[in-house]
Amino acid sequence: MSKKAWGGRFSEQLEDWVDEFNASIHFDEQLIEYDIQGSIAHATMLREQHIISSEDCDAIINGLNEILQDYQKGDIEWEVSLEDIHLNIEHQLIERIGDAGGRLHTGRSRNDQIATDMHLYAKTEVKHIIELIEILQKSIVAIAEEHVDTIMPGYTHLQRAQPISFAxxxxxxxxxxxRDKSRFEDSLKRIDVSPLGAAALSGTTYPIDRERTRDLLGFEDVYHNSIDAVSDRDYIVESLNNISLTMVHLSRLAEEIIFWSSTEAGFITLSDAFSTGSSIMPQKKNPDMAELIRGKVGRTSGHLMSMLMTLKGLPLAYNKDMQEDKEGLFDSIHTLKGSLRIFEGMLNTMTVNTEHLKKQVRKDFSNATELADYLVAKNIPFRTAHEIVGKLVLWCTHQNLYLLDVPLEKYQSAHPAIESDIYDYLQPDNCVRRRTSLGATGQDAVKKQLKAIKALIY
Incomplete structure (x- = not known):
């Protein structure tokens, strides 16, 4: 007799290498807790609906709990010939409790079973991701609170533009x-839906209670179309999209960290715990953790594209192609969670080189816009002011000077409206402080911003 649940129809066995290609047990075994959770809920409902006996239900639940315990102790070996986590568990269950184990699959299919597992898995993991995002946000807020008065060069086009608060x-x-967190939170509405009881695609003739299994599993809703229940992978695409976009944001911050920690910038110093060295150059201290996160965006974005292409053109309802929905999601979630944890540690242990930053904002022309605004306040049209300042900057570059070094006589020859108060006006701290509009970089505006973000994460 074939071990395969579908073996009765077939007169020939699959070759070993075909079995290996067909199997998913190598990666879907991590769904074991969700699979057993779903099976216990299904068995409980079958008993309540008088589809199986109380004795069989008790034996099933006890057997499933024993299987999980043995798995956690490392005492179970899965069989590739049984393809997936569902059939491996069912085989183990029947071997342990006999015919009662064969009654567990009454009124369901592997199609709704795997969909249930994946919904439970995605729901758990998305909630964990939301928690990790908030932890990282709190680290960022703590740094910002410490550095409201730390002034750094602000950039556009990676060219120095205006002085800004590091915070x-x-x-x-x-x-x-x-925004990433809110997308994950919103996605829970579409993840938190039970497909259990949809069976293969058309429901079942048994008098099951899908609302009961929904409640037992803690889902908010059920699929109202059995075909949609087993063929929907939108929530996986959405999760992969949310992961990809979050990873893009982490990659942008990683690029900042890489640049800031370079000798050329020197804005921050990374902890040795989040840096590595060179096998040939003994002086090197490389920001490898940030570089790895920047690099891993390729794989998470790739998993999103892979899932979209897998679903493209698939007819309803279930197709074996959908087995490809798991590895990419598992890997993307693992990658994002690891990246969030790394960033929390990397930011919490880095040093902001405040004295160096203070010197940097005095060695550039990022206060040039301030000089133009100063002239506008003297009733000079902005375009005229812009040209005056541009010529002064050009003169400074030829003289190897900055705007704070320009003699007052030179300023007044450029325009007589410029007075001795210009030197105080152009101080980087004052340039920042004057920006008081909502969302601006001024210290008072940043303190209001901090209050707003803290209200969302604390």
Whole structure:
């Protein structure tokens, strides 16, 4: 007799290498807790609906719990010939409790069974991701609170543009992560739906109670179309999209960390615990953790594209192609969770080189816009002011000077409206402080921003 649940129809056995290609047990064994959770709920409902006896139900539940315990102790070996986690568990159950184990599959299919497992898995993991995002946000907020008055060069086109608060810059990522978090939270509405009881595609003739299994498993809703229940993978695509976008945001922050920690910038110093060295150059301290996160965006984005292409053109309802929904999601979730943890540790242990930053903002022309605004306040049209300042900057570059070094006589020859108060006006701290509009980089505005983001994460 064939071990395969579908073996009765077949007169020939699959070759070993075909079995290996067909099997998913190598990766779907991590669904064991969800599979057993779903099976216990299904068995409980079957008993309540008088489809199986109380004795059989008790034996099934006890057997399933024993299987899980043995798995956790490392005492179970899975069989590739049994393809997946469902059939391996069922085989183990029948071997342990006999015919009662064969009654567990009454009124369901592997199609709704795997869909249930994946919904339970995605729901658990998305909630965990949301928690990790908030932990990272809190790390960013703590750094920002410490560095409201730390001034750094702000960039556009990777060219120095205007002086900004370090807190303002890094808080940008807290807001990015807030949007990421809200996308994950919203996706739970579409994840938190039970497909159990849809069977293969058309429901079942047994008098099952899908609302009961929904409640037993803690789902908010049920699929109202049995075909949709077994063929829907939208929630996986959505999760992969949310993961990919979050990883893109982490990659952007990783790029900042890589640049900031370079000798050329020197804005921060990374902890040795989150850096590595070179096998040939003894002086090197490389930001490898940030580089790895930047690199891993390729794999998470690839998994999203892979899932979209897998679903493209698939007819209803279930197709074996859908077995490809798992490895990419498992890997993407593992990658994102690891990246969030790494970033939390990397940010918590890095040093912001405040004195170096203070010197840097005095060695550039990022206060040039301030000089133009100063002239506008003297009733000079902005375009005229822009040209005056541009010529002064050009003169400074030829003289190897910065705007704070320009003699007052030179300023007044450029325009007589410029007075001695210009030197105080162009101080980087004052340039930042004057920016008081909502969401701006000024210290007072940043403190209001901190209050707003803390209200969302604490």
């Amino acid at each position: 303002h810059h890094i808080l940008t990522y807290a807001w990015m992560l807030e």
